Amino acid sequence: MSATFRTAVVRHPGGPQSIEMIDVPVVEPGPGQVRVEISAATVNPVDLAVADGVFHQLGLIDQPHYTGLGWDFAGTVVAAAPDVDLAIGGRVAGLVSGFNRDFGTYAEQIVVPASDVALVPDGLELATAATVALNGLTAAQLVDLLGAGNGRTLLVTGAAGAVGASTVALAREHGWRVTGLARAEDEGFVRSLGADFSVAPAPGWDAVADCAMLQEGGIALVRAGGLFVGVRPGAAPPGERSITVRVVEVQPDVARLAELLDATASGRLPARVHAVVPLDQVAVVHRAVAKGGVRGKYVLRP
């Protein structure tokens, strides 16, 4: 076994061209930990923002050498501490959260607490499983903030995106009458989730789940006294007209992740993979995602 593994990091953030592939030492799992050989790591908007230096500028990243990229992953357990009850060879998925870290999932392997990974159901491909943790948990926790719909109306902006589509599916299960706002070419997909569809909705919704980050534009669509849930932590748009404003900030929750993986395997939850691309093509992928218009997630394969 090699004594090092490859990982993508940012030393001096400045967009895709600032992403470097480096070799770092393999570490053995400590008590309670497993080492996972990563098969798939999803490229999410947050990774583009990290490579652009957005969170460095906000003071949320302060690493002495470099910052790791990538939040969610799927792969195979290749080593486990003696106190861990997870089989070598088990297929798992997980989420590493927080901005200020020198490791990430854009890597050949990762060491994480065994309690932070969920088993991937048989029949669910690892590339698809890798797209569930960040987006599915964000959607589930957003729907927690919405509460029970009891037949009220909900507009989900960015309904063709990963967080938006999962929010549509989960909010419907929680009794909301859901309409998705997306581009005209997304109508078929959004309707396939069981939602109504609009490219330019009129105001007056009981609630807006703002997965396209329209911010003030999203608030303007909520009826007086209604509810707005945003997706941009630390940047809630100002409330108005007695509208309640909340913002989701995704938290790891491995029991929930296991449920979401099951829901994805059974088709209850949408998960779209745009393409699986070798890890060393990461800068090309970041540039493609930055242009917009990508449907489904790019997944990196180390």
Ligand SMILES: NC(=O)c1ccc[n+]([C@@H]2O[C@H](COP(=O)([O-])OP(=O)(O)OC[C@H]3O[C@@H](n4cnc5c(N)ncnc54)[C@H](OP(=O)(O)O)[C@@H]3O)[C@@H](O)[C@H]2O)c1
């Ligand atoms: N708070 C948290 O903890 C948390 C966690 C995860 C994600 N997020 C955030 O949630 C957002 C969504 O993430 P994602 O992974 O779902 O991104 P995504 O897959 O790129 O989806 C975003 C979707 O919104 C669409 N969109 C953007 N502006 C639009 C507009 N004006 N009208 C119609 N559609 C529009 C995009 O279409 P085009 O591609 O055509 O523009 C795209 O389909 C991101 O901002 C991400 O940073 C937050």
